[in-house]
Amino acid sequence: MAKRADILERFGKRVRELRSDAGYSQEGFAAHAGLDRTYQGGVERGQRNIALRNVEKIAKGLKISVAELFDGV
Amino acid sequence: MAKRADILERFGKRVRELRSDAGYSQEGFAAHAGLDRTYQGGVERGQRNIALRNVEKIAKGLKISVAELFDGV
DNA sequence: TTGTGACTTTTAGTCCGTC
DNA sequence: GGACGGACTAAAAGTCACA
Numbered sequence: 787m788a789k790r791a792d793i794l795e796r797f798g799k800r801v802r803e804l805r806s807d808a809g810y811s812q813e814g815f816a817a818h819a820g821l822d823r824t825y826q827g828g829v830e831r832g833q834r835n836i837a838l839r840n841v842e843k844i845a846k847g848l849k850i851s852v853a854e855l856f857d858g859v
Numbered sequence: 860m861a862k863r864a865d866i867l868e869r870f871g872k873r874v875r876e877l878r879s880d881a882g883y884s885q886e887g888f889a890a891h892a893g894l895d896r897t898y899q900g901g902v903e904r905g906q907r908n909i910a911l912r913n914v915e916k917i918a919k920g921l922k923i924s925v926a927e928l929f930d931g932v
Numbered sequence: 933t934t935g936t937g938a939c940t941t942t943t944a945g946t947c948c949g950t951c
Numbered sequence: 952g953g954a955c956g957g958a959c960t961a962a963a964a965g966t967c968a969c970a
Contacts, residue, residue: 793911793912793915793925794911794912797911811952811953812952812953813952813953814952821945821946822945822946822947823947823953824945824946824947824948824954824955824956825944825945825946827953827954827955828945828954828955830953831954831955834944834945835910835911835912835943835944835963836910836911836944836945837908837909837910837911837944837945837962837963838866838867838870838908838909838910838914839866839867839908840944840945841911842866851929851932852866852929852932853926853927853929853930853931853932854926855929856924856925856926856928856929857926858926859924859925859926884933884934885933885934886933886934887933894964894965895964895965895966895967896933896934896966897934897935897936897965897966897967898964898965898966900933900934900935900936901935901936903934904934904935904936906936907963907964908962908963909963909964910943910944910963910964913963913964
């Protein structure tokens with residue numbers, strides 16, 4: 787599958803920025819958002835083709851909209 | 860799993876609007892975006908928890924950014 | 933032109949761990 | 952605090968025939 791991971795990488799990078807700006811560790815944020823800690827790490831590394839429901843969990847965990855989460859992605 | 864399908868439904872509705880505003884049928888758009896006709900239909904009906912790579916296909920098919928696609932969702 | 937159920941294959945997503 | 956691996960289960964991807 788995996789052609790170029792760009793959208794996943796850009797998304798992961800964006801999540802990492804927002805998550806760390808919010809003062810969370812990966813593990814802390816994952817617990818907060820209701821995700822697995824290894825999954826969160828994989829998303830931030832651009833290795834996970836995350837589905838919409840989990841995108842929403844991240845947006846909610848960051849207290850922003852999904853559109854904002856994709857801003858610049 | 861499935862709590863309320865809202866994000867999927869709202870996303871599907873948004874896709875349907877944009878797709879039909881762009882003058883495409885489901886079938887025509889699906890072919891254009893590289894998806895199956897019935898898959899596209901399922902997305903628009905909020906029945907598919909679509910992952911990021913396919914979200915991107917739809918955004919590209921509509922010639923907008925993913926952030927724009929989620930605008931108002 | 934779209935909805936829908938059913939189906940197989942692939943991958944998302946969880947959970948254990950180590951470095 | 953984060954990267955990464957293995958093994959597993961749940962669910963997404965993708966396709967079909969029929970309404």
